[in-house]
Amino acid sequence: MAANSQFSMAVHVLSMLARSKDENFKSDYLAKSVNTNAVVVRRLLGQLNHARLVMSQTGANGGTRLARCPKEINLWEVYKAVNCGEVFALHAKEPNKDCPVGKNIEAVLCCLQKDIDKGIQEKLSKYSLQSVFEMVAQGTASA
Amino acid sequence: MAANSQFSMAVHVLSMLARSKDENFKSDYLAKSVNTNAVVVRRLLGQLNHARLVMSQTGANGGTRLARCPKEINLWEVYKAVNCGEVFALHAKEPNKDCPVGKNIEAVLCCLQKDIDKGIQEKLSKYSLQSVFEMVAQGTASA
DNA sequence: ATATCTGTAACGACTATAGTTACAGTTAGC
DNA sequence: GCTAACTGTAACTATAGTCGTTACAGATAT
Numbered sequence: 001m002a003a004n005s006q007f008s009m010a011v012h013v014l015s016m017l018a019r020s021k022d023e024n025f026k027s028d029y030l031a032k033s034v035n036t037n038a039v040v041v042r043r044l045l046g047q048l049n050h051a052r053l054v055m056s057q058t059g060a061n062g063g064t065r066l067a068r069c070p071k072e073i074n075l076w077e078v079y080k081a082v083n084c085g086e087v088f089a090l091h092a093k094e095p096n097k098d099c100p101v102g103k104n105i106e107a108v109l110c111c112l113q114k115d116i117d118k119g120i121q122e123k124l125s126k127y128s129l130q131s132v133f134e135m136v137a138q139g140t141a142s143a
Numbered sequence: 144m145a146a147n148s149q150f151s152m153a154v155h156v157l158s159m160l161a162r163s164k165d166e167n168f169k170s171d172y173l174a175k176s177v178n179t180n181a182v183v184v185r186r187l188l189g190q191l192n193h194a195r196l197v198m199s200q201t202g203a204n205g206g207t208r209l210a211r212c213p214k215e216i217n218l219w220e221v222y223k224a225v226n227c228g229e230v231f232a233l234h235a236k237e238p239n240k241d242c243p244v245g246k247n248i249e250a251v252l253c254c255l256q257k258d259i260d261k262g263i264q265e266k267l268s269k270y271s272l273q274s275v276f277e278m279v280a281q282g283t284a285s286a
Numbered sequence: 287a288t289a290t291c292t293g294t295a296a297c298g299a300c301t302a303t304a305g306t307t308a309c310a311g312t313t314a315g316c
Numbered sequence: 317g318c319t320a321a322c323t324g325t326a327a328c329t330a331t332a333g334t335c336g337t338t339a340c341a342g343a344t345a346t
Contacts, residue, residue, distance in 0.1 A: 005303090007231040011255075012238065012248045019244075026322070033242040034234070037305050042323065059313025060321040075255070079231075087230055087263070088150040091177070092335080095155065099176040101162075104279045105155045111278075112154075112218070112270070119262035120230065127255070135254075136247045148334090169291070180336050185292065202344025203290040235304080 006082040009034055009044055011132060014078065017054065018070040018133040024063030044082070051081035070133055076125035086113050087120070149225040152177055152187055154275060157221065160197065161213040161276040167206030187225065194224035213276055219268035229256050230263070 013030050027045065031038040045064050048054045053073060056064045066073070090109055095102030156173050170188065174181040188207050191197045196216060199207045209216070233252055238245035 005232040005235055008234050008248075008252050011252060012234070012244065015244050015248060016242075024322090028322090033239045033245045035236045035239050035245070038323095039306070039325085040304065042325085043304095046324070056323065057313085058311075058323040060319090061314055062312080062322045064323090083231075088226075089148040091151050091155070092148055093178045096176045096178050099159075101155065101158050101279055102176045102178070104282045105151075105158060107282075108275060108278045109151050109154060112267075115266050116263055119266040120259055123258050123262035124255075132251060135251045136244055139247045139250075167291090171291090181292095182294085182337070183335065185294085186335095189293070199292065200344085201290095201292040201342070203288090204345055205291040205343080207292090 004083060004085075006044060006047075007079055009036075009041075010048060010078050010082050011075065013041065013044060014048070014053070014066070014073070014129055015133050015136050017064065017066045018129055021066055021069070024057060024061065024065055026063045030064075047082050048078075051077065053077060053081060066129075070130040071128050073129040074125050075127040075129070075132065076121050078129075079120065079124050087116050088113070147226060147228075149187060149190075150222055152179075152184075153191060153221050153225050154218065156184065156187060157191070157196070157209070157216070157272055158276050158279050160207065160209045161272055164209055164212070167200060167204065167208055169206045173207075190225050191221075194220065196220060196224060209272075213273040214271050216272040217268050218270040218272070218275065219264050221272075222263065222267050230259050231256070 012034055016030055016033055017025055027038040027041045031041045034041060045054060045056060049056055049064075052067055054064050055067045056062070090106060090113075095105055097103045155177055159173055159176055160168055170181040170184045174184045177184060188197060188199060192199055192207075195210055197207050198210045199205070233249060233256075238248055240246050
């Protein structure tokens with residue numbers, strides 16, 4: 001699986017922002033914590049901005065801050081903001097419609113996708129950014 | 144997300160096998176339904192074989208059949224068999240340990256991974272191969 | 287023996303992502 | 317107004333993963 005590390009980075013960056021709601025964090029500063037390039041962080045922040053999770057300000061003394069309280073941001077929103085895809089992909093090529101299985105399998109798989117997504121939503125929407133920040137701050141990884 | 148289509152193909156192929164427990168299905172025949180190459184199918188069957196979901200027989204008149212009843216195979220097993228990875232990846236590069244967030248974020252993310260996996264398990268383990276086969280056979284995609 | 291299968295290695299084509307450089311546009315502070 | 321400090325984004329390269337394909341060794345029913 002060529003999994004997405006966007007979500008990990010998003011949680012990391014948002015946890016950084018959660019440290020102070022009124023400070024403008026520079027992409028370069030955030031990048032150093034994530035250990036990557038500032039442009040990579042800005043690309044990610046663009047997605048989070050689009051989802052109204054953060055606000056950015058250009059120009060001198062600019063930067064990015066949370067658009068809302070950490071308590072009012074949950075990880076399901078974060079997941080949706082950075083995951084354009086699904087947990088598993090449907091067939092790349094269309095199955096053989098002359099086969100009774102090939103004919104209907106896609107609809108069934110589509111259903112399964114939605115059900116899995118619901119499962120992830122149920123789990124992730126229970127975590128607020130605040131709670132994640134507290135786990136990180138305390139160094140305890142016990143959910 | 145460069146999502147995995149292995150799971151889709153696995154469900155498709157297993158649904159084919161579920162049609163008859165005592166027949167040896169050739170990889171070439173399965174490939175035509177999936178609309179792909181026989182080698183691709185054999186690679187997948189190798190994983191399913193390793194997970195003890197199917198049994199293969201080499202030689203003339205060989206092929207693959209289910210190792211168990213469709214009722215006793217659930218989709219969580221299938222998912223585990225073909226998904227080596229997780230829903231989201233941890234950081235590719237190690238975060239900056241001098242940063243209080245970077246120091247602990249990985250442990251927290253690891254926890255989240257496990258919780259998401261549990262969510263997927265709860266959903267998928269409810270589906271038996273039998274029930275999937277019936278959905279496909281009836282052409283109804285209503286879970 | 288022979289024809290028919292699987293298992294698997296090897297290779298090329300394709301795609302997605304990460305990292306990097308470069309630069310236009312915005313803004314605070316002087 | 318200038319300048320320095322930021323963001324946003326395009327463009328390019330490097331890298332890695334997956335898919336499809338060819339090729340062939342090994343197994344087995346007839």
